[in-house]
Amino acid sequence: MSKQFTEEEVAKHNQPGDLWIVVDSKVYDLSRFADMHPGGPNVLFVDTIAGKDATQAFFGLHRLEVLERPQYKRLVIGTLHGQKSLIKPPPPGAISSVPYAEASWLVPGFRSPYFTERHRKFQAGVRTFFEEVVKPAAIESEDSGKKIPQEVVDKMAEVNIIAMRLGPGKHLQGRKLLNGLVEPEEFDYFHELIINTELARFGTRGFIDGILAGAVIGLPPVLNFGSPELKARIVPEVFGGKKYIALAITEAFAGSDVSGIQTVAVREGDYWVITGTKKWITNGHFADYFTTLCKTDTGFTVILVERSDSVNTKAIKTSYSPTAGTAFVTFNRARVPVGNTLGQVGNGMKVILSNFNHERWMVTCTALAAQRVVVEECLKWASQRVVFGKPLHAQPVIRAKLAGMISRVEAGQNWLESVTHNMNNMTYAQTSELLAGPIALCKQFVGRCGTEIGNDAAQIFGGRAITVTGMGKVIENFRRTTPFDAILAGAEDVMADLGVRQALKKMPSNARL
Numbered sequence: 315m316s317k318q319f320t321e322e323e324v325a326k327h328n329q330p331g332d333l334w335i336v337v338d339s340k341v342y343d344l345s346r347f348a349d350m351h352p353g354g355p356n357v358l359f360v361d362t363i364a365g366k367d368a369t370q371a372f373f374g375l376h377r378l379e380v381l382e383r384p385q386y387k388r389l390v391i392g393t394l395h396g397q398k399s400l401i402k403p404p405p406p407g408a409i410s411s412v413p414y415a416e417a418s419w420l421v422p423g424f425r426s427p428y429f430t431e432r433h434r435k436f437q438a439g440v441r442t443f444f445e446e447v448v449k450p451a452a453i454e455s456e457d458s459g460k461k462i463p464q465e466v467v468d469k470m471a472e473v474n475i476i477a478m479r480l481g482p483g484k485h486l487q488g489r490k491l492l493n494g495l496v497e498p499e500e501f502d503y504f505h506e507l508i509i510n511t512e513l514a515r516f517g518t519r520g521f522i523d524g525i526l527a528g529a530v531i532g533l534p535p536v537l538n539f540g541s542p543e544l545k546a547r548i549v550p551e552v553f554g555g556k557k558y559i560a561l562a563i564t565e566a567f568a569g570s571d572v573s574g575i576q577t578v579a580v581r582e583g584d585y586w587v588i589t590g591t592k593k594w595i596t597n598g599h600f601a602d603y604f605t606t607l608c609k610t611d612t613g614f615t616v617i618l619v620e621r622s623d624s625v626n627t628k629a630i631k632t633s634y635s636p637t638a639g640t641a642f643v644t645f646n647r648a649r650v651p652v653g654n655t656l657g658q659v660g661n662g663m664k665v666i667l668s669n670f671n672h673e674r675w676m677v678t679c680t681a682l683a684a685q686r687v688v689v690e691e692c693l694k695w696a697s698q699r700v701v702f703g704k705p706l707h708a709q710p711v712i713r714a715k716l717a718g719m720i721s722r723v724e725a726g727q728n729w730l731e732s733v734t735h736n737m738n739n740m741t742y743a744q745t746s747e748l749l750a751g752p753i754a755l756c757k758q759f760v761g762r763c764g765t766e767i768g769n770d771a772a773q774i775f776g777g778r779a780i781t782v783t784g785m786g787k788v789i790e791n792f793r794r795t796t797p798f799d800a801i802l803a804g805a806e807d808v809m810a811d812l813g814v815r816q817a818l819k820k821m822p823s824n825a826r827l
């Protein structure tokens with residue numbers, strides 16, 4: 315039982331050298347801390363704060379996590395008599411009770427045609443895992459820009475999260491997935507959607523890509539088009555988190571116009587000799603393998619290039635965290651055995667295209683999850699921030715912005731879930747034929763919504779939205795990095811155009827008004 319104080323007792327400690335305040339029923343002794351307070355000592359000595367309950371003032375200026383830091387927890391000397399602490403960080407794995415902070419299938423009372431009890435159990439397990447194991451590293455790496463920690467990769471490999479991120483399929487057979495929370499044969503795209511969602515909830519966009527997005531896009535060509543020997547060697551290393559792989563398609567010469575690439579592979583006996591450069595290669599800075607699109611005599615060919623002295627990687631400074639390992643890659647006559655060819659020589663475009671739908675869908679999942687976090691941040695802030703003597707949400711313009719943000723996220727979510735349901739029920743050929751357009755359009759819609767949500771959130775948070783630490787840090791990260799969602803895996807305008815062109819191809823010739 316902690317020591318209890320009356321309001322009168324607390325009130326006596328209200329000056330330099332002897333300062334107590336109350337936040338959420340806890341009494342803090344700030345006598346020595348006041349001079350070290352990052353917001354300065356003077357703000358603590360005003361009449362309404364010193365010796366008083368400063369809960370509202372505190373939460374108008376600090377995130378709850380400040381009070382969770384050990385150096386500040388130590389300042390608590392007791393509680394206010396007869397009061398209980400009401401504001402607590404949610405335990406790992408908890409579902410938020412803030413409206414629209416969760417997809418509706420997780421909200422008590424709502425029904426879903428797609429998610430089962432098994433999905434719910436899986437979601438709870440994934441959230442707990444990510445919050446306990448991944449979140450601290452996500453925050454640390456996003457900030458420091460350093461490579462994702464190997465211990466986290468090892469733990470993800472142990473429960474087969476790296477393998478699950480490649481979606482349902484034979485590669486999951488015989489694996490124990492998240493301690494048996496899902497069987498390999500029941501694993502579907504909704505399970506994968508859950509993983510993508512949970513990964514994107516920390517306000518750390520660079521880390522989302524750093525934590526092996528390269529494997530999600532770079533390994534499928536090996537799995538689907540590599541020789542049995544190559545697969546037997548590469549796949550276990552990557553799923554085991556021991557080796558890293560990146561997809562190397564784009565160049566300074568060619569982005570959306572993939573066919574403009576200039577990297578060349580020339581056959582010399584049993585080897586390919588590869589010369590050229592690749593740009594914006596996610597995870598490239600620390601990758602061991604590069605799934606590389608090359609020009610060959612008879613068209614384009616995808617070749618798995620292993621890191622060697624002839625492969626040089628240089629970090630590119632992007633607007634998100636260097637922890638993503640974004641690199642400029644140079645192949646300087648890199649010699650690769652012909653056995654590393656993925657698919658048929660000259661048929662590289664097929665190999666590359668086979669990957670695009672899944673990649674675009676994945677980016678849509680993580681983008682949407684990050685947007686939902688922004689909605690939650692804005693609802694909390696609009697409720698706890700007091701302006702002109704009222705909560706921020708008392709302003710109609712703020713409520714209008716919230717309405718727009720919520721509607722965009724819910725629209726995107728419902729579209730994404732419908733696409734995901736169809737991915738679960740279509741053959742690969744049907745998905746290519748019928749879903750390439752909807753996935754492209756859904757991605758461009760969610761990407762555009764990201765820009766609009768970022769703009770609205772910035773108006774709600776004001777100066778805090780352009781400040782890297784403190785109250786608005788999640789909004790700052792989101793606004794700075796949401797363009798990645800609108801560009802990676804297919805730029806917004808290209809996606810829109812692709813979706814419409816796919817639709818026009820299917821226009822019946824006899825359709826008339």
Ligand code: HEM
Pocket residue numbers: 335337342344351352353354357358363368371372375376377380381386389783784785
């Ligand atoms: C337990 C008591 C407190 C602790 C441990 C604490 C700690 C901190 C910390 C760590 C920061 C840096 C910014 C951040 O990380 O969010 C900060 C900033 C600040 N604090 Fe406190 N603080 C306390 C109480 C208060 C109170 C009662 C006030 C009321 C006026 C206050 C006013 C400020 C201001 C004005 C800033 C600067 C905010 C900004 O830059 O936006 N602090 N405080």
